[in-house]
Amino acid sequence: MKKDSIAYVVLFTFVACAAFIAPLALANEFTKPRVEANRLFATHSAVLRAFGIAYADPADAEAKYASLVRPEGSGTDAPPYRATIEGIPCVAVRRTGSGLWGSITMIVAADERGERLRGVEILDQVETPGLGGRIDEPWFKEQFRGELLGPDGLGLDQSGGSGKGDPDKENARVDGVTGASRTSDFVRIIVNGAIAEIKAAGGAK
Amino acid sequence: MKGKNAAIMKEGLWTNNPIFVQVLGICSTLAVTNNVRNTLIMALGVTFATAFGSLTLSAIKNLIPRKVRMIVQVLVLSFYVILVDIVLRAYAPAISKQLGPYVGLIITNCILMGRAEAYAAANKPWPSFVDGVANGLGYGAVLTAIAVAREFLGFGSVLGLRLVGDWFTPWTIMIMAPSAFFLVALALWGSKSLGARAEAKKKAAKAAAGAPAPAAKS
Numbered sequence: 001m002k003k004d005s006i007a008y009v010v011l012f013t014f015v016a017c018a019a020f021i022a023p024l025a026l027a028n029e030f031t032k033p034r035v036e037a038n039r040l041f042a043t044h045s046a047v048l049r050a051f052g053i054a055y056a057d058p059a060d061a062e063a064k065y066a067s068l069v070r071p072e073g074s075g076t077d078a079p080p081y082r083a084t085i086e087g088i089p090c091v092a093v094r095r096t097g098s099g100l101w102g103s104i105t106m107i108v109a110a111d112e113r114g115e116r117l118r119g120v121e122i123l124d125q126v127e128t129p130g131l132g133g134r135i136d137e138p139w140f141k142e143q144f145r146g147e148l149l150g151p152d153g154l155g156l157d158q159s160g161g162s163g164k165g166d167p168d169k170e171n172a173r174v175d176g177v178t179g180a181s182r183t184s185d186f187v188r189i190i191v192n193g194a195i196a197e198i199k200a201a202g203g204a205k
Numbered sequence: 206m207k208g209k210n211a212a213i214m215k216e217g218l219w220t221n222n223p224i225f226v227q228v229l230g231i232c233s234t235l236a237v238t239n240n241v242r243n244t245l246i247m248a249l250g251v252t253f254a255t256a257f258g259s260l261t262l263s264a265i266k267n268l269i270p271r272k273v274r275m276i277v278q279v280l281v282l283s284f285y286v287i288l289v290d291i292v293l294r295a296y297a298p299a300i301s302k303q304l305g306p307y308v309g310l311i312i313t314n315c316i317l318m319g320r321a322e323a324y325a326a327a328n329k330p331w332p333s334f335v336d337g338v339a340n341g342l343g344y345g346a347v348l349t350a351i352a353v354a355r356e357f358l359g360f361g362s363v364l365g366l367r368l369v370g371d372w373f374t375p376w377t378i379m380i381m382a383p384s385a386f387f388l389v390a391l392a393l394w395g396s397k398s399l400g401a402r403a404e405a406k407k408k409a410a411k412a413a414a415g416a417p418a419p420a421a422k423s
Contacts, residue, residue: 009270016277020284027288031295038298124302131380179377 043094043107044069046121050092050109051083052145072201080201081109090118093197097190100183102126104135108194110149112202117154120144120191132183139165143174144191153192156184210335217339224347224389225396229315234348235385237307241364244352245345246293246300250308252341254285255317256334259325261285263333266326278321279312286311316340351388355379 001008041058044065048055053068055061070082081092092109104125109118122136134140143165147154150172157166158176166175176184223229230251237247261281262269269277290308293301301308311317320340325333353363359379361369378384 003268003270004272009272012268012270013273013276016280020280024284024287024291027291031291034295035298038295042298128381131377 042123046107046123047081047092047109050107050119050121051081051085051090052109052119053083053085079107080197082112085118089202091198091201092118093194093201094123095190095194095197096124097186097193099125099127099186100132100180101128104183104186104190106187106190106194108191108198110195110198112198114195114199114202115149117144117147117149117191117195119146120187127180127183132177132180134177134180135183135187140177143167147174148172149195153195154188156188158184209332213332213335214339214342217336217341217343218346219343222343222347222396223316223319223340224344225393227316227319228393229319230344231389233307233310233314234351234389235382236310237304238348238352238385238388239355239359239380240303241349241352241356243300243304243307244348246304247307247311248341248345248348250286250289250311251314251316251344252338253289254282254311255320255341256337257285258282258317259320259333259337260330262321263325263328263330274326275318275322278318282317282321283312286317316344347392351385351392354388355384359384 001011041061045055045058045061047069048061048065051069053064055064068083071078072080072082079092079094083090083092089112090109091112092107094105094107096103096105098104102125104127105123107121107123109120110116111118120141122141125133125136127133127135144154146169148170153172155171155173156176157173158181166173174188217223219225221227224231224234233247233251237243258278258281262278265277286309289311290301293304293308320333320337324336328336357363357368358376361367361373361375376384
């Protein structure tokens with residue numbers, strides 16, 4: 001068969017596609033359970049951190065998630081999540097909102113009346129590394145832990161803040177990230193939306 | 206054979222460096238170099254895909270019909286890139302999450318297609334593999350140098366290790382894409398100047414060797 005004939009071109013293209021795509025499909029199938037386990041662990045550990053439940057390693061995290069957290073949606077990891085921490089019934093929700101370059105997905109936990117935050121975790125974000133991307137840094141997330149929530153939810157101090165996190169837990173405000181005012185405001189909007197969801201979930205109980 | 210491999214390595218790493226001389230793969234240079242760790246992973250991914258892509262394409266080059274040559278090149282290179290993506294997603298989820306779409310975008314890196322078309326299509330499999338490794342490493346070396354400068358000036362750290370005290374004010378611009386433009390331009394300027402100087406020296410030496418010897422005084 002001539003190399004430039006239509007039959008050879010069609011046959012070669014078909015065989016080449018099958019030869020290279022089949023191993024990829026196999027590799028994808030082979031790693032699928034591991035990828036799913038990674039995704040589940042990312043969600044479960046984020047829920048635990050948002051509730052403020054410490055864990056030593058992935059096995060410990062899964063054990064604590066199974067014993068302390070009660071997901072109420074359909075499936076084993078569907079929000080809202082409930083947990084009783086230090087005798088206080090708490091609720092966590094997963095909420096996605098706009099960011100500067102794409103969506104930001106967060107886990108937000110608070111007491112079920114939505115009066116005080118337990119904590120927040122970032123599940124997914126594509127903000128500018130080193131600027132908006134700093135919302136995933138511990139100092140930024142830690143200032144939400146135990147923060148009192150006002151009637152209007154959470155406020156943001158973008159200009160007057162120290163830029164290193166607001167230590168006052170009673171002022172219903174957090175510091176934004178210096179140089180990333182819009183991303184910080186997007187986080188505030190997502191958190192306040194999540195608080196409304198938590199209040200609804202708490203009241204619906 | 207050893208000498209030939211060394212010559213191919215020198216070509217990829219310096220005399221025909223993909224960034225300095227071929228000016229290929231610049232988009233990813235801008236995208237991933239604000240963090241040394243991500244840069245190293247990216248460089249490894251590009252080296253792997255270029256080397257094995259060139260090896261495979263060279264091995265089957267006599268079977269590929271001319272009409273579908275480029276389609277087959279894209280197919281083979283995509284195969285290796287997607288393989289890297291699958292492995293990272295399964296075994297290094299944190300890095301996979303940080304690199305995001307950039308791993309998949311290795312396929313759009315001009316170095317891969319460039320070497321497949323310019324070298325692997327006309328050479329035997331082993332030299333093509335060495336050429337892929339050399340070009341991947343040449344690309345990785347330049348990227349890493351730029352990433353070290355950007356991460357140090359932008360964060361005060363290298364590979365996440367803080368190297369300066371709290372007195373240091375991070376240069377925010379170094380974290381953003383424009384700084385990579387400045388640094389790549391500076392690196393190109395430096396390498397071109399060095400190359401021009403070496404060329405001038407070579408010419409002068411040739412001219413001196415070719416010039417008639419001055420007549421001896423009696």
